[in-house]
Amino acid sequence: MKESFYKYIEQLQDKITLALEDLDGSKFKEDIWVRSEGGGGRSRVLENGQIFEKGGVNISAVHGSLPNSLQEYFGVKDAQFYACGLSLVIHPKNPMVPTVHANWRYFEMYNENHEMVDQWFGGGLDLTPYYIFEEDIIHFHEVCKRGCDKFQKDFYKVFKEKCDRYFWNTHRNEARGVGGLFFDYCKADDDMSIEKWYEFVKEIGDSFLDAYLPIVKKRHSLNYSDENRKWQEIRRGRYVEFNLVHDKGTLFGLKTNGRIESILMSLPPVVQWKYDFHPVEGSEEAKLEAILKEPKKWISNI
């Protein structure tokens, strides 16, 4: 399973970076890195493109002894692990184009005799707009739902709600963005074998470009003002706060001695922190804030 999934994310990284390069006209820079305790990765980062101000599409496969803090978290002792996945974050230049994040990952855990004792998939994708175009958000969620519906009727609802909960910026009492899907600890059960979960993750991974690229194409040439850009940079600050204070993926990377530059490629290129900034009542900026305070159902009748 692990070899097969790693091959999948290798070709998915190729597919996604090619499509983004094609649209932007700029090239990703590739870095191959090795983790001294076992494993490594292939990071691809693009900066100062025509459309994408900063974007990273990284794959990695790391293995070895599970760090103590994570042994405690999982309630195991002397455990070994293998983890691989693809992580991407794209920060467009134009504030009318949303930031996007996606991640698909596979995890195996072994006991002290190197026997596999557990295995699971996780992942998802989510959108962080700076200005609200409802049709874009609905499109994104529809693609998410279409992928889920091929597997189980309640997957979209369940994983959409998990996403809203996970990307909740507790200390700000607001969502990071307008959500999408989030799933974790997807293990074999009566309904879904581990192979079936693999098919599910591939389905969602394969639909990423359909979910995001049409939005970019539609919005990247829109005009924007310095004020729009300032708002984007302030909102990016909230993105930083979530990733550094709350995001388990980032903290997992820091705790397992991952490659810092690959982990922190998620941080936006230019960010502002203004003291006690509030958008004008009734403005487009206030509209975004209201939506983030109370996650919406983007698809009715579910």
Add this chain to the structure above:
Amino acid sequence: MKESFYKYIEQLQDKITLALEDLDGSKFKEDIWVRSEGGGGRSRVLENGQIFEKGGVNISAVHGSLPNSLQEYFGVKDAQFYACGLSLVIHPKNPMVPTVHANWRYFEMYNENHEMVDQWFGGGLDLTPYYIFEEDIIHFHEVCKRGCDKFQKDFYKVFKEKCDRYFWNTHRNEARGVGGLFFDYCKADDDMSIEKWYEFVKEIGDSFLDAYLPIVKKRHSLNYSDENRKWQEIRRGRYVEFNLVHDKGTLFGLKTNGRIESILMSLPPVVQWKYDFHPVEGSEEAKLEAILKEPKKWISNI
């Protein structure tokens, strides 16, 4: 003790904000806030000044039930607490002027019968330059040492080393800045009564302006290039990383439901994250990086 210390930090906030306003020509904005679980504070923040791009000098006094996570940390049950202090962070516009941080705080802990079971002081001050002017750093450390020397011969050495350890950005394997003093859990013992610790904290608090202002006056009119500014903004990213990932003060504030805007006033106004950025070998930027990798003794013969 708590009333007396709170009065002290009130007048110290006045003294420091007046001196900074006097130098900059801009005014601090004051916000009085109340914490629903008990206590509140007085925040003063200045933005877009002539010299100071963003600065906050805040006092607060909060009390109530100690949050669970902190009860575990201190190994107590059903504890109540009182905490007050002054926190300041100043981010100058000119990259030749260092950022400075200082904090002086007092803590009391009570058992379920509201009897005080523990009390201590903590605090310190530390400098985060973007370009190295050795004489400035030595001046800052000399003022720190002078204050310490009035109390115990080894205080400067001990608290300077604690400062280097505390402001270590583990995931980057480098210091946040060039240090200063850091002390915590300063409790009454044979050498130092709690009253004596109070005198010590006042001594250090009173010397803050002597430590920092001469540096600002000397450097704020120096010329700088766009490249210097870019370097400052990139280094400010490390400041954000330290504060959000590692800083106990920030996390204490978030856990005790402090006022978010007062806690996060420490975050710099404009920040950049470039992927895998490294300064040119032999440059002034590389010189700073080398110093942060290996904290120096700024005063010889100690």
